[in-house]
Amino acid sequence: MPLNEEEAVLLAAAWRRLAGGGPEAAAVGAELLDRWNEPHRRYHTLLHLWETLRAVDVLQEEARDADCVRYAVWFHDAVYEGRPGRDEEESAELAGRLLSLIGVEPGRVREAVRLVGVTAAHRPEEGDADGAVVCDADLSVLGAPADEYLAYTAAVRAEYRHVPDRVFREGRTAVLRSLLNGPHLFHTSFGREHWEAGARANMLAELDRLASPAPLDAPPP
Template sequence: MKGPDRSDLPREEATLLAESWSHLAGTGAEARAVGEELLDRWSEEHRRYHTLSHLWSALCAVEVLREEAHDVDAVRYAVWFHDAVYEGRPGQDEDESAALAERLLSLMGQDPERIAEVVRLVGVTKDHRPGPRDADGAVLSDADLSTLAAGPEEYLAYTGAVRAEYRHVPDEAFRAGRLGVLRSLLEAPNIFHTPFGRTHWEPRARSNMLAEIDHLSRGGTEAPPPP
């Protein structure tokens, strides 16, 4: 069966993703097959934000935070798998992504302890609230949420893409759900859990999210104007 079309991904980015997977997982037949499956999943037509671009962005953020991780390769694997199943079903998508990670990493012959850690890390992305001593969970969570600290135009594109993924949801229901997510993140002591994230990403993320909350509270749905 022919996989999803990845022709719209910039060639350089597609090449870098393939190289990133090969460097992480090796070049054996099983690893190559799993890499292709993951790239196909991240290329599904219904995705608008949880795409190959988000995957690459999160992997790049992990590299920024790598010195703060305990097992950075486990974090990298968790990035590849954390939204491998994405149907817009909070909680269920993460559970199915974790199950996929367990199955495919087992087929690749990964160490059981590494597999268990990747499965656990994928679960952390349900609420992005790792424990205080969970270094790998902190790095994964911060990498996944790093888009929240984007510049005005990138944040605008992000919120528009999120709305497009939930285009089947009526405006009022989307607005209520999105406000709930944003307020939950802002109610926590910190959005980011690594020292780097709290220092360099937290202020901008809070500014972006507060602007979006204001926009949504006024009846907007697509995206807030750049702050």
């Protein structure tokens, strides 16, 4: 489901509040919105950006620098070609270049770049408050109601529509099991209290679907 008109306006306004209204910031904001709106995306879209920023608002009291986390969210999937690891690396490089261009303080630029990198594995170090918030915000969809989770999984499958079904099932299963085998999915106290149980139920149900011979639902390209 795409952003509605009101959400799109609010998303643009959120960038202006964060980065300011100068011409350089406006240009960077426009580039980011264009990137997140690329036609090949199905899940990593403006809606995902919007929902991840809203999750940061929920978790911001647990962050050390919530605005730095917000910068990281704007950039964390700015480069998205379905290449795990490399996409995050190039997104981090883009963050370093464009945040410096709009005059963000160098220490905050370095931290935002680091946080983008943390989203590659979603395993922040113990005591990394901002890493915990950016990871939990990015994965908050895992704890969504079942119907929203199903829409998320269908959109992810559509982004990998070029991947054969067997290969996709194997790769997706490995990702889910890796997350579930950790001591917890979420790293903030709010995430563990409010999203953890629902996320585990959603992911276990998805594993059952992946093991079934029934076709995986995916929206058309």
